[in-house]
Amino acid sequence: MTVIRPSDEYLEQPYYRHLAEGTLHLNCCNDCGAAHHPPSPICPKCRSFNTGWKPASGRATLNSFAEARHAVHPMLGPKVPYVITLVDLEEGVRLVSGIPEGMRFDLKVGMPLECKVIRFDEAFALPYFLPVGEGGA
Amino acid sequence: MKTSIVGLGQTEFSKNSGRSELKLALEAILGALEDAGLEVNDIDGLVRYTWDNTSEAAIVNALGLPSLSYYGETEFGGVNCCGAVAQASAAIEAGLANCVVFYRALNARSGVRFGRGERVLAEEGDWLVSRQPEPPGDIYSAPFGLLVPGQHHALYAQSYMGHYGLDEERFTDMLGGVAVTQRAYANRNPRALLKDKSLSLDDYRAGRVITHPLRIYDYCLETDGAMAMVIVSQEKARQLSGKAVDVLAAGQYIFPGSVPMYLYAEKTYSLAPEGAAQQLFGRAGLSASDIDVAMIYDATSMMVPIALEDFGFIGRGEAADFLSSGGNGPGGPLPVNTHGGLLSEGYFHGLNTIAEGVRQLRGDSHNQVEGAETAFVTLRGASSMVLGRA
Numbered sequence: 001m002t003v004i005r006p007s008d009e010y011l012e013q014p015y016y017r018h019l020a021e022g023t024l025h026l027n028c029c030n031d032c033g034a035a036h037h038p039p040s041p042i043c044p045k046c047r048s049f050n051t052g053w054k055p056a057s058g059r060a061t062l063n064s065f066a067e068a069r070h071a072v073h074p075m076l077g078p079k080v081p082y083v084i085t086l087v088d089l090e091e092g093v094r095l096v097s098g099i100p101e102g103m104r105f106d107l108k109v110g111m112p113l114e115c116k117v118i119r120f121d122e123a124f125a126l127p128y129f130l131p132v133g134e135g136g137a
Numbered sequence: 138m139k140t141s142i143v144g145l146g147q148t149e150f151s152k153n154s155g156r157s158e159l160k161l162a163l164e165a166i167l168g169a170l171e172d173a174g175l176e177v178n179d180i181d182g183l184v185r186y187t188w189d190n191t192s193e194a195a196i197v198n199a200l201g202l203p204s205l206s207y208y209g210e211t212e213f214g215g216v217n218c219c220g221a222v223a224q225a226s227a228a229i230e231a232g233l234a235n236c237v238v239f240y241r242a243l244n245a246r247s248g249v250r251f252g253r254g255e256r257v258l259a260e261e262g263d264w265l266v267s268r269q270p271e272p273p274g275d276i277y278s279a280p281f282g283l284l285v286p287g288q289h290h291a292l293y294a295q296s297y298m299g300h301y302g303l304d305e306e307r308f309t310d311m312l313g314g315v316a317v318t319q320r321a322y323a324n325r326n327p328r329a330l331l332k333d334k335s336l337s338l339d340d341y342r343a344g345r346v347i348t349h350p351l352r353i354y355d356y357c358l359e360t361d362g363a364m365a366m367v368i369v370s371q372e373k374a375r376q377l378s379g380k381a382v383d384v385l386a387a388g389q390y391i392f393p394g395s396v397p398m399y400l401y402a403e404k405t406y407s408l409a410p411e412g413a414a415q416q417l418f419g420r421a422g423l424s425a426s427d428i429d430v431a432m433i434y435d436a437t438s439m440m441v442p443i444a445l446e447d448f449g450f451i452g453r454g455e456a457a458d459f460l461s462s463g464g465n466g467p468g469g470p471l472p473v474n475t476h477g478g479l480l481s482e483g484y485f486h487g488l489n490t491i492a493e494g495v496r497q498l499r500g501d502s503h504n505q506v507e508g509a510e511t512a513f514v515t516l517r518g519a520s521s522m523v524l525g526r527a
Contacts, residue, residue: 004258004265004284006276015277037401038277044393064299064405066291067349072284073254075265081349084283086292086405094394094401098281109299126280 002101002126003075011123014053015039019125024115025053026091035091058115058136060087060129063094065107087113087129097129105131138420140226141374141381141527144173144367145492150330150483153247154361161363162191162242163199169238169365174378182207182234184221186486188214191242207234211389213396215434218487219520220389225368235369241486242363250359254284272398287356289398290437291348296405297443298350301454307461308350313341314460315438315473316354316480321466323477326503330358331481355438357479364488366495374527382498385511386420387522388413396519409447409518417448421523425449428523429509431471432494434487434516435478441465445473447518467504475504487516498526 010016015038018025026035029043030050042049063086071077083099085107099105100118113129114136120126130136146168148154148161170177180202183193193208207228211217225237249256257274258265267279274284283289298308320336323329336354344352374381392410394401399408418424425448433444442456450471451459459465465473476482476493483489494512496502515521 002280002282003263004267004280004282006280007266007268010268010276038275064292064296066288066295066351067346068282068288068291069349070345070347072252072288073258073265075260076254076282079282082282084281084288084292086296086400096278096281096283096400098283109296 002120003079005120005124008123013039016124018053019117019127020119020123022117022119022125024056024058024117024127026056026089026093027051028054035089035093037093037095056115057090059090060095060113060115062107062109062111062113063088064109083107085129095127097127099130100128103130105134138223138226138230138384138387139371140229140368140384141371142222142366142384142491142495142524143369143374143377143381144169144171144175145364145495146170146172146366147364147485147489147492148362150328150485151361154244158242158244158363159191159195159199161244161361162196162240162365165242165363165365166196166200166238166240169367172380173367175236175367178203179236180238181205182225182228182237184209184211184225184237184239186210186214186217186221186241187212189241189243196240207237213519215436215487216396216516216519217389218434218491218516219387219514219522222368222384222491222522223387223389223520226384226387229368229370235373237368238365239368239488240363240365241488243486244361245484246359246361248361252285252287252356252359257284272400278400286398286436287351288348289400290439291351293399293405293408293443294350294439297439300406303457305350307457309342310461311442311457312355312438313338314463315435315441315465316341318463318466319435319474319478320481322475322504323481326477326482329477329482330360331477351437351439354480357436357484358481360484362483362485364485364492366488366491371527380499381527382495383525383527385423385523385525386417387520388417388420389520390518406443407447408443413518413521414448417521417523421525423511423523427511428471428513429511430475430494430497430506431473431513432490433473434490435474435480438480440517441473444515444518445471448513448515448521472504472506475502475506490514490516491522494524498524
């Protein structure tokens with residue numbers, strides 16, 4: 001689901017720019033290799049400012065999920081119910097994600113997931129995560 | 138700590154206060170000074186949340202206070218309710234101030250509501266736009282519809298269910314044990330917003346799901362009003378009326394990924410940092426088993442089981458048994474939120490949570506735990522406190 005987007009100044013940043021180009025990239029340390037999210041000017045593992053971007057494998061496990069049934073904004077009225085997820089990526093970072101509109105899965109904490117980037121327009125795409133074998137990656 | 142809470146003041150809890158947050162704050166502050174038996178001009182320090190709209194300067198100007206020698210602010214709202222007391226206490230112990238008032242005023246029902254996405258989103262054409270750098274409703278979580286704290290709590294709840302393998306029925310009985318017990322406390326508390334509304338476990342089970350797995354009765358009440366408390370040194374407190382309650386220990390914590398919303402914390406089914414309980418109880422010279430009554434900031438009911446486990450009142454994974462068998466109720470091993478909590482008394486952003494701990498140790502709670510000598514207060518482990526009868 002979404003009718004919500006980050007403002008343009010954030011869509012112009014590398015995280016969302018890479019997604020708009022079709023792939024999930026993670027902010028990574030060029031010295032120790034650790035990935036981190038949300039993006040940051042410094043590596044929280046080795047404190048190096050020498051950071052860059054690397055494509056994520058897209059493999060993740062489901063940390064948690066919740067189904068929003070109550071719309072907390074009038075424009076979300078037609079969107080409920082929708083599923084929000086927390087996913088733990090193979091690279092050791094957590095992302096907030098969700099299940100795309102119109103899809104339903106039997107979710108279980110700890111299940112393996114794979115990434116599916118969905119584009120909404122030229123500037124804006126989001127990384128969703130689906131159960132393995134359900135059309136992700 | 139060598140400080141005491143000597144005065145409490147508050148407005149009524151309501152859905153529409155009909156007055157400004159400044160006026161609410163002033164009413165609560167004057168009430169707290171009167172309760173303490175102190176003069177308004179005795180105030181020489183103020184602490185507040187950065188989220189409060191009423192600044193220290195507004196209070197000083199409105200009351201015509203001679204001067205403040207100290208003022209301090211804490212971030213992340215109610216997360217830091219005990220941290221604000223720690224800050225006031227530290228200022229007193231450092232000699233920066235003698236009489237510090239901690240206040241919170243909010244029209245959180247008739248004004249800006251924490252439970253609404255409008256708080257964090259702008260409407261621009263066909264889109265809702267986020268410009269928030271941090272949760273809730275930040276640029277990385279908002280596009281998936283994760284906007285308000287109550288949705289985050291549903292994520293902790295599902296994580297807890299998954300980690301401990303609780304089925305839906307046991308989970309429902311666990312949180313029902315929080316909501317129903319607290320409502321019964323509120324039914325005996327004339328201040329409580331929901332004092333006249335009973336809640337049975339069947340009512341709870343039939344409650345509307347807001348964000349699965351949480352129901353309407355798992356959520357706190359958006360509330361208008363204000364509360365204030367007066368903090369002085371223990372030495373000064375002994376010279377005042379017999380209403381003092383001692384701050385035995387108070388602290389605040391941040392660890393990577395934790396506040397404001399724990400989205401990126403390593404564990405999402407446990408929210409206190411490693412060692413928080415040992416540090417807090419060690420400073421107080423007590424252990425969890427010495428605590429007579431607990432006040433747990435219940436933005437949702439899910440905070441209660443997590444805090445009970447995080448601070449060692451019960452073992453990991455034991456909350457379902459403890460809460461579904463009335464362990465938090467009157468006569469239980471650890472009565473919890475005897476005012477009714479934020480779920481049923483009202484929401485003064487944690488100050489009423491602290492206040493009920495104070496009232497229990499004064500001996501004037503409407504659900505008095507006989508002989509209570511010690512009270513524990515926490516919000517999600519992000520800040521916590523031990524209070525002792527003076």
